[in-house]
Amino acid sequence: MATNIFESLKSEFSDEIIGQLGKFVGEDSSKTKSALSPVFAALLGGLASKSSTTQGSTDIINMITEGGFGADTLKGLSNAFAGGDATKNLLQVGTSFLSRIFGDKVSQVVDWICSSSRVGKSSASSLLGLVVPAVLGFLGKEVKGSNLSASGLTNLLSGQADFLKNAAPAGLAGVLGLSNLADLSKSDFSEVVANSVQKKSSIWKWLLPLLIIAAIVLLLLRMCSVSPVEKAAEKAGKVSEMLGKYLMVKLPNGVEINVPEFGVEKKLIAFIEDKSRPVDKKTWFSFDRLEFEKGSAKLKPSSMEQLKNIAEIMKAYPQVTLKIGGYTDNTGAADVNLKLSQQRAANTMDEIIKSGIDAKRLEAEGYGEQYPVADNATEEGRAKNRRIDILVTGK
Numbered sequence: 001m002a003t004n005i006f007e008s009l010k011s012e013f014s015d016e017i018i019g020q021l022g023k024f025v026g027e028d029s030s031k032t033k034s035a036l037s038p039v040f041a042a043l044l045g046g047l048a049s050k051s052s053t054t055q056g057s058t059d060i061i062n063m064i065t066e067g068g069f070g071a072d073t074l075k076g077l078s079n080a081f082a083g084g085d086a087t088k089n090l091l092q093v094g095t096s097f098l099s100r101i102f103g104d105k106v107s108q109v110v111d112w113i114c115s116s117s118r119v120g121k122s123s124a125s126s127l128l129g130l131v132v133p134a135v136l137g138f139l140g141k142e143v144k145g146s147n148l149s150a151s152g153l154t155n156l157l158s159g160q161a162d163f164l165k166n167a168a169p170a171g172l173a174g175v176l177g178l179s180n181l182a183d184l185s186k187s188d189f190s191e192v193v194a195n196s197v198q199k200k201s202s203i204w205k206w207l208l209p210l211l212i213i214a215a216i217v218l219l220l221l222r223m224c225s226v227s228p229v230e231k232a233a234e235k236a237g238k239v240s241e242m243l244g245k246y247l248m249v250k251l252p253n254g255v256e257i258n259v260p261e262f263g264v265e266k267k268l269i270a271f272i273e274d275k276s277r278p279v280d281k282k283t284w285f286s287f288d289r290l291e292f293e294k295g296s297a298k299l300k301p302s303s304m305e306q307l308k309n310i311a312e313i314m315k316a317y318p319q320v321t322l323k324i325g326g327y328t329d330n331t332g333a334a335d336v337n338l339k340l341s342q343q344r345a346a347n348t349m350d351e352i353i354k355s356g357i358d359a360k361r362l363e364a365e366g367y368g369e370q371y372p373v374a375d376n377a378t379e380e381g382r383a384k385n386r387r388i389d390i391l392v393t394g395k
Contacts, residue, residue: 002159006167009040009138012074020081021130025123032127035117039127041168042109043135045176046101048157048164048184057150060157063097064140071144073137081130088246094132095125095302099293101132106301108175116169122308125301149212161185243288251316257309264288264390265309272317272395284325284389286373290348297343299351307348310390311355321394324349326366329382334368342366348388363393 013021013036015029022032050056064070073080080090098106113124142148142156161184164172173181243260249269250256259265264285271277271285290307291300299307314320326345328337345364353359374381 002163003142003156004163005044005135005138005156005160006040006163009044009134010036012077012134012138014078017077017081020078020083021127024081024083024087024130025119025126027119027123031118032123035113035119035124035127036131037167038113038116038169038172039124039131040135041164041172042113042128042175043101043131044157044160045164045168045172045181045184046105046109047135047139048160049176049178050101051154051157052184054150057154057157059100060136060139060153061143061150063100064136064143067093067097067133067136069133069136070140071137073133074141077134080133085245087130090133091126091129092302095129096291096300097132097136098129098301102176105175105177112169112171112175116171125304129301158185251312253316255312255316257312258305259309260288263306265306265313268310268313268390268392271392272313272320279392279395281391284391287348287388287390290388292344295340297340297347299347304351307351308355311352311357314352314357314361317395319395320392321361322363323391323393324352324362324364325389325391326364327371327385327387327389328369329385330369330372330376331382338366338368340366341368344388 018033018036019029022029025032027035047060051060067073079086081087102109110121110125110128113119113128114121117124119127139153139156143153146152148156161181164184165181168181173179173183178184242262244262246258246260248256249259249266251269257265264287267285271283277283287306289305290303292298292303293300310322314322324345326341326343326348328341330337342365345366349362349364352362369376369385372381372385373387374384376382376385
C-alpha cells in the first residue's frame with residue numbers, strides 16, 4: 001500500500017509547531033493551520049511533477065543530500081521553528097530550493113496558497129519556504145529507510161496522485177501546469193530504465209543494480225555524516241553571523257521591518273537620517289541578501305525580503321530617491337558582463353517598484369566589471385565584486 005505522505009506530514013505538525021510557525025509569520029494558529037494543507041499539497045505536487053523525469057528525480061535526491069535532510073530533520077522541527085536565527089536560516093535554506101521545485105511558477109504557487117487559505121502573500125511565501133525542509137526530510141527518511149534509488153523515489157512520489165486528488169484544494173493541477181492531478185502518476189522514468197536494460201547485454205543485468213547500490217551507499221554515508229538541520233542552515237548561518245541578529249526596526253510611518261543589525265537596511269536608514277552626511281556620488285551601500293540565478297538576471301525568491309524592506313524604507317522617507325548599480329567580476333567578455341549587470345540592476349529596481357514605489361524615484365545602471373571592491377584573482381574576491389549597490393541620490 002502506498003505511503004500517504006500528505007497525511008504523514010500533517011501528523012508531524014503538532015499544535016505547538018503550528019503555533020510557532022504562526023508566531024513567526026505573523027498569523028494566528030487557525031489561519032496558519034488552514035494554510036498548511038495547500039502548502040503540503042503544492043510541495044508534494046511540485047516534487048511529484050519534477051520526479052516524472054530521470055533528471056528531475058535525481059535532482060530531488062541531490063536536494064536531499066545538499067541539505068542533509070532526513071529523519072532527524074523531522075525530529076528537530078520544534079526547535080527549528082522556535083523562532084530567532086535558527087528559523088530565519090531555515091527559511092532562507094528552504095526558499096533557495098523553491099525555484100528548483102517549481103521552476104518559474106513560484107509566484108503562482110504562492111498566490112494559489114493565498115487563495116486557498118486565509119493568510120497573506122508574505123505569510124504564504126514564508127510558510128512555503130519553511131515547510132520545504134520538512135517535506136525533503138520526510139523523503140530523505142524514506143530514501144534511507146527503504147534504500148530507494150531515483151526510480152524508487154519516482155514511484156513513491158507518483159503514488160501520491162490519488163491522495164492529492166482527495167486532499168488538495170481546487171486549482172493545484174493548473175498551477176503546476178498539468179491538465180489534472182492524475183498526470184502526476186505518469187512517469188517516463190521506469191519505462192526508460194526498463195527499455196534501456198532490455199537493450200543492453202547480459203552484463204548490465206548484474207552491473208546496473210551494483211551501481212545503483214553503490215550510489216545509495218554513498219548517499220546514505222553523506223546523509224549520516226552531518227546533523228541535517230545544522231547542514232541545511234550552514235551556508236545561511238555564515239551569512240547570518242556576518243550580519244548579526246535580526247531586529248524589528250520601526251520606521252517613521254509606524255511600519256516595522258525585520259532586519260539584521262549590520263544589514264544594508266540599517267546602514268541606509270542611518271545615512272538618510274544623518275543630516276550631517278550630504279548626498280554624494282561615492283557613498284554606495286551593497287545589498288547583502290540578494291541572489292540571482294547563476295549567469296542570469298533572474299532574482300531568486302530568497303531576495304524578496306530585502307527588496308520589500310527597501311521599498312518600505314522608501315515609503316517611510318518619501319523624499320528619498322535611489323540609484324541601483326549592478327556589478328560583475330572580470331570573468332568572461334566585458335560586453336556580456338556589462339549587459340548582465342544592467343539587467344540585474346534593472347530587475348532589482350523593478351521589484352522595488354512592484355512594491356508600490358514610484359518609478360520616478362529610482363534609476364538603475366550597470367557598470368559590468370568596473371569599480372571592483374576586491375581582488376578578481378581569487379574566488380572570494382570575485383564573489384564580492386558580483387554585487388548590487390544602492391546610492392542615495394536625494395533625501
